[in-house]
Amino acid sequence: MAHQAHAYHMVDPSPWPLTGAVAAxxxxxxxxxxxxxxxxxxxxxxxxxxxxxxxxxWRDVIREGTFQGHHTSPVQKxxxxxxxxxxxxxxxxxxxxxxxxxxxxxxxxxxxxxxWPPTGITPLDPFEVPLLNTAVLLASGxxxxxxxxxxxxxxxxxxxxxxxxxxxLGLYFTALQAMEYYEAPFTIADGAYGSTFFVSTGFHxxxxxxxxxxxxVCLLRQIKHHFTxxxxxxxxxxxxxxxxxxxxxxxxxxxxxxxxx
Numbered sequence: 001m002a003h004q005a006h007a008y009h010m011v012d013p014s015p016w017p018l019t020g021a022v023a024a025x026x027x028x029x030x031x032x033x034x035x036x037x038x039x040x041x042x043x044x045x046x047x048x049x050x051x052x053x054x055x056x057x058w059r060d061v062i063r064e065g066t067f068q069g070h071h072t073s074p075v076q077k078x079x080x081x082x083x084x085x086x087x088x089x090x091x092x093x094x095x096x097x098x099x100x101x102x103x104x105x106x107x108x109x110x111x112x113x114x115x116w117p118p119t120g121i122t123p124l125d126p127f128e129v130p131l132l133n134t135a136v137l138l139a140s141g142x143x144x145x146x147x148x149x150x151x152x153x154x155x156x157x158x159x160x161x162x163x164x165x166x167x168x169l170g171l172y173f174t175a176l177q178a179m180e181y182y183e184a185p186f187t188i189a190d191g192a193y194g195s196t197f198f199v200s201t202g203f204h205x206x207x208x209x210x211x212x213x214x215x216x217v218c219l220l221r222q223i224k225h226h227f228t229x230x231x232x233x234x235x236x237x238x239x240x241x242x243x244x245x246x247x248x249x250x251x252x253x254x255x256x257x258x259x260x261x
Contacts, residue, residue, distance in 0.1 A: 007072040009064065016057035023050035058217075065234070066226045076233050083237045087244050090207075094248050097200035098255060104192040105260055112192060116260065121193050122185045123261035129180045130257040133173055134249065137208075140169035141246045144215070144239050154229045156222070163219045166242070170212035177205045197256060204252055207245050214238040 004010070023046050030043030065071035071079070105116040113119030124130065143166040150159035181198075188198040218235045221227060227235055 007074045009070040009072070009075045011064075014057070014060065016053050016060070019049060019053045020057070023047075023053055062221070062226065062234070066221075071231070071233070079233055079237070083240060087240060090244060094200070094203070094251075097196065097203065098251065100192075101196040101200065101256060101260065104196060116193070118191055118193050121190060123193075124180065124184060124257065126253065126257035126261055129176055130253055133176050133180075134253050136169050136173045136176070137246050137249050140166045140173070141243060143169065144242050148235070148239050151222075151227055151232050151235060152229050159227075160219065160222055163215060163222060167212055167215050167219060170208055170215065170242075173208055174205060174212070177201070177208075193260075197260075200256060201252060204245070204248055207241075207248070211238070211242045211245050214241060 026042055026046030027050060028046075030040070030046045034040050034043050104112070108114050108116045108118065117123045143162045147159050147162035147166065150156075150162060186194050186197075188194050215238050218227075218238050221234060
């Protein structure tokens with residue numbers, strides 16, 4: 001490696017931004033073709049290329065940060081700001097769904113029967129599966145915090161155990177939500193209530209799946225001794241994301257499941 005008189009990471013040329021852009025183009029084009037012509041060839045190609053790009057790009061980032069020492073303090077500071085801005089964009093993403101929900105529910109139109117939930121909709125009981133899911137996610141927030149403290153204290157075995165428990169709770173949440181969707185007495189086609197309910201809770205469910213994957217990668221990295229008590233931003237980013245998912249669920253539970261029903 002050439003000597004550099006600064007602590008910043010000058011990234012080497014990489015093919016992954018290009019392959020990622022091609023994968024995104026193929027995936028979106030493939031979705032359109034699937035919707036209109038029922039062909040999944042282009043969509044499958046795009047998804048395979050995207051998965052390969054994700055794997056290889058993140059593999060390179062792990063190499064640079066863990067083995068090559070490129071993630072110095074100034075670089076980690078930049079990564080932290082990047083993750084904070086990303087989570088801020090996600091907050092605004094969900095704000096749009098809450099806006100749609102409250103816009104429809106606070107002043108229901110005659111088409112909705114002038115009351116909320118709309119005429120003909122039987123809402124889910126918030127104190128059954130939704131309350132259980134709330135307890136599951138709050139418990140997972142405790143276990144991911146336990147893992148973070150274990151990492152900082154150098155308690156490797158406890159970190160692995162608590163992170164494994166967090167992932168199990170995340171998967172349990174996803175299974176419960178899938179069951180709830182399967183048994184729901186309304187669909188996404190049932191007007192403003194169905195669309196706001198399924199889009200907001202569905203995107204949250206997708207974020208739980210992404211967060212569980214994020215934590216699973218961190219678990220593999222912890223098993224492979226990638227993290228130290230001072231150098232573990234990969235896990236910190238996953239923990240921040242998981243706490244964000246927790247907080248969004250609390251707003252969803254109170255707004256859509258409890259108040260909205």
